Amino acid sequence: MKYCKTYENPKIHEVTGETIRPGGFALTKRAIEYCGFGKGARLLDVGCGLGATVEYLVDQHDFDVMGIDASFMLLKKKKTLRPDLLLIEAKAESLPLESGSMDGVICECSFSLLEDQKQALSEFYRVLKDKGRLIITDMYVRNPSSLNSLRYLDIRSCITGAKSRLEYWKMLADSGFDLILWEDHTKYLAELTAKLILSGLSIEEFFSYVLSNPKCSCVKADIKAAKLGYFMLVAKKNDRGADYGHG
Numbered sequence: 084m085k086y087c088k089t090y091e092n093p094k095i096h097e098v099t100g101e102t103i104r105p106g107g108f109a110l111t112k113r114a115i116e117y118c119g120f121g122k123g124a125r126l127l128d129v130g131c132g133l134g135a136t137v138e139y140l141v142d143q144h145d146f147d148v149m150g151i152d153a154s155f156m157l158l159k160k161k162k163t164l165r166p167d168l169l170l171i172e173a174k175a176e177s178l179p180l181e182s183g184s185m186d187g188v189i190c191e192c193s194f195s196l197l198e199d200q201k202q203a204l205s206e207f208y209r210v211l212k213d214k215g216r217l218i219i220t221d222m223y224v225r226n227p228s229s230l231n232s233l234r235y236l237d238i239r240s241c242i243t244g245a246k247s248r249l250e251y252w253k254m255l256a257d258s259g260f261d262l263i264l265w266e267d268h269t270k271y272l273a274e275l276t277a278k279l280i281l282s283g284l285s286i287e288e289f290f291s292y293v294l295s296n297p298k299c300s301c302v303k304a305d306i307k308a309a310k311l312g313y314f315m316l317v318a319k320k321n322d323r324g325a326d327y328g329h330g
Contacts, residue, residue, distance in 0.1 A: 104192035105271035105313050106220065111136055111191065114218045115144065117264060117317055123147055124186040127210065129175045129203075130193025134161035137168050151178070175203040180210045187216045194221050195244030204258035208320055217260060217318045220268070223248055225310040245311065260318035272313040 120126070124146050128136050131150030138161070140146045151173040152158055158170045173179050175190075176199045188207045197203045207217055222245040246254070248265070255262055 104220070105275045106268055106315075108136075108139055110220050110268060110271070110315050111139065111189075113266075114189070114220070114315060114317060115140070115187075118187060118216045118218065120144075120146065120186055120216075125149075125184065126187045126189060127151070127178070127180065127185050129188060129190045129207075130196065131170060132157050132193075134158065134165065134168055134170050136189065136191060137161075137170065138165060141168065149180075151175070174198075176206060178206045178210055182209050183212050185210045185215060186212055187218065189218045191218075191220045192222075194219050195246075197244070200244070200254065201258065204254065204260070208259045211320045213320065213322060215320045217255075217320070218315070219251075219318075220313070220315045221245065222272070223251065223312050223314050225269075225312045226308060248314070251314075251316065255316075255318050259321055261321045262316060262318050264315075264317040266315045267312060268315055269312040272311065 122145050126140060126146050126148045128134075128140075128148060128150040131137050131152045132154070134150050134157075137148045137150040140148045149169045149171065150158075151171050153172065153174060155172050158172055161168065162170055171179065175193075175197050188211060190207075194200065194203070211217065224245050224247050252262055252265075
């Protein structure tokens with residue numbers, strides 16, 4: 084997973100809370116209710132950050148949850164407060180789990196940060212049980228014509244890893260997943276942006292956390308042209324794994 088100092092910045096946490104993402108628990112609740120996981124379901128939270136979702140799913144839904152993240156600093160902060168939570172420093176591209184051991188994999192605002200998204204999807208497929216569910220919430224590009232310029236921006240954030248809706252759909256299909264739900268939740272992205280501004284964190288200051296050259300107006304123009312949105316999807320592991328190199 085790419086290093087993104089935005090998630091470790093306390094000023095951002097003051098606005099977002101421990102969820103550090105648009106929508107917070109509202110989207111988490113929506114996704115798990117749609118999937119209909121039973122009591123004690125085994126779930127994996129990839130890119131768990133401060134472990135907020137892990138804590139929520141354990142305390143509020145009685146699930147058996149494991150969280151992984153590349154940031155030792157974020158994991159340590161939560162483990163100090165909740166040593167009972169299973170939080171492990173690991174990469175999505177090489178999960179420390181047995182094959183077919185998980186009912187669901189959750190990836191909230193972290194998939195776009197993964198260094199090798201195809202390998203990560205292969206690992207998600209491997210650790211999921213038959214017909215297991217994959218939940219992803221993340222940024223997406225609503226103006227596909229801007230993708231080429233967006234890919235090469237000098238940014239350390241989820242922006243350069245965002246894809247168009249069709250790219251996400253194709254990547255899932257190629258990895259052995261059937262898309263069963265796609266919802267646009269761009270309103271949560273707009274709400275988070277407004278909260279950041281109202282908190283006194285200027286747009287210039289926010290950009291300084293994610294851009295190597297925050298004063299470059301061309302970078303901001305490219306981001307604006309992309310018309311970034313926010314989505315939630317649920318995909319099901321299909322039984323045609325051999326067709327996708329998983330057999």
